[in-house]
Amino acid sequence: CCLEQLARLQVDRAQGGAWAPERIELEIERAVNHSLAAEFDLADVAFEQALERAQGKLRTQAHRALSDHYLLQGRFDAALTAQLAGLRALGVTLPDDHSPDAGTSPHLRAAFDELRALVGDDVEALLKLRTSADPDQAARLHLLYGMFLAAYLSGRSIQAFLAVTQMARLSVTGGLAPLSSYGFVAYGMVLTLVRGEFSRGRRFGDLGVRIAQRLDDASVRARAMFLFAADVHNWTGPIGESLPWYDRARGLATRVGDWLTVGYVIMQSGSDRLTSGEPLAPLYEELERDLG
Numbered sequence: 001c002c003l004e005q006l007a008r009l010q011v012d013r014a015q016g017g018a019w020a021p022e023r024i025e026l027e028i029e030r031a032v033n034h035s036l037a038a039e040f041d042l043a044d045v046a047f048e049q050a051l052e053r054a055q056g057k058l059r060t061q062a063h064r065a066l067s068d069h070y071l072l073q074g075r076f077d078a079a080l081t082a083q084l085a086g087l088r089a090l091g092v093t094l095p096d097d098h099s100p101d102a103g104t105s106p107h108l109r110a111a112f113d114e115l116r117a118l119v120g121d122d123v124e125a126l127l128k129l130r131t132s133a134d135p136d137q138a139a140r141l142h143l144l145y146g147m148f149l150a151a152y153l154s155g156r157s158i159q160a161f162l163a164v165t166q167m168a169r170l171s172v173t174g175g176l177a178p179l180s181s182y183g184f185v186a187y188g189m190v191l192t193l194v195r196g197e198f199s200r201g202r203r204f205g206d207l208g209v210r211i212a213q214r215l216d217d218a219s220v221r222a223r224a225m226f227l228f229a230a231d232v233h234n235w236t237g238p239i240g241e242s243l244p245w246y247d248r249a250r251g252l253a254t255r256v257g258d259w260l261t262v263g264y265v266i267m268q269s270g271s272d273r274l275t276s277g278e279p280l281a282p283l284y285e286e287l288e289r290d291l292g
Helices: 002-015 021-036 040-053 056-073 076-089 106-119 123-128 135-153 157-174 180-195 198-212 218-236 239-256 259-275 280-291
Strands: none
Touching: 021 040, 021 056, 040 056, 056 076, 056 135, 076 135, 106 123, 106 157, 106 180, 123 198, 135 157, 135 180, 157 180, 180 198, 180 218, 198 218, 218 239, 218 259, 239 259, 259 280
């Protein structure tokens, strides 16, 4: 069945020709459905066909979906290529920084200084930021979120940290989109880990969680709460007090079928519970049930 569909897609591609926007949008949707069904070869061809023909907002939509497709497979290099292309089309460029570590990166230092100048000391005032209705703002933040994951999980920490710093800056200057909440939490993580600014990092983490709790998007709330528990709270408070945040994140992610976040929660919360002194035997049994 899949081989027949793949052959049909390749014939369509060979025939070429102009497509109406509605046809391109359907092709992107078909690619996404193939990807979610783990029919990755079919998805690759459908995405390629859509990108050969898409312009403007449809091209942005295709790059967003393609980023998610590659992240789902752990194809981080390909994901980064798609994300950078999508961001360039939306007017966002990130520097190619080859510093030996995040602490010596001039681009990251400049980004920190710019955000401090924009925000000042009143981090909590950002709760009053206007909400952006611009779809391009949401698309930029979605691609930068994906870039953070792809870069961080493939060991490119400077690129990951530049991505979330850009998320925070765009949210301050362009208004709040759903993933602004995640961007603020992630920026709090970077302040804590790179700059050692534990108090300011915690305030940005708290800000991101408070913004997330106002959203209707349960998946974004789950991601923001997970990151807050794992990489902000753990560096600024007792590990044991992170556990309720993991529980909330897991409940939300399970409800909407965000299994990637569920997996992250199981992995990191298990490690933190072990560190906080929970008995090994019952913890091991529970984790075995979760992984099964």
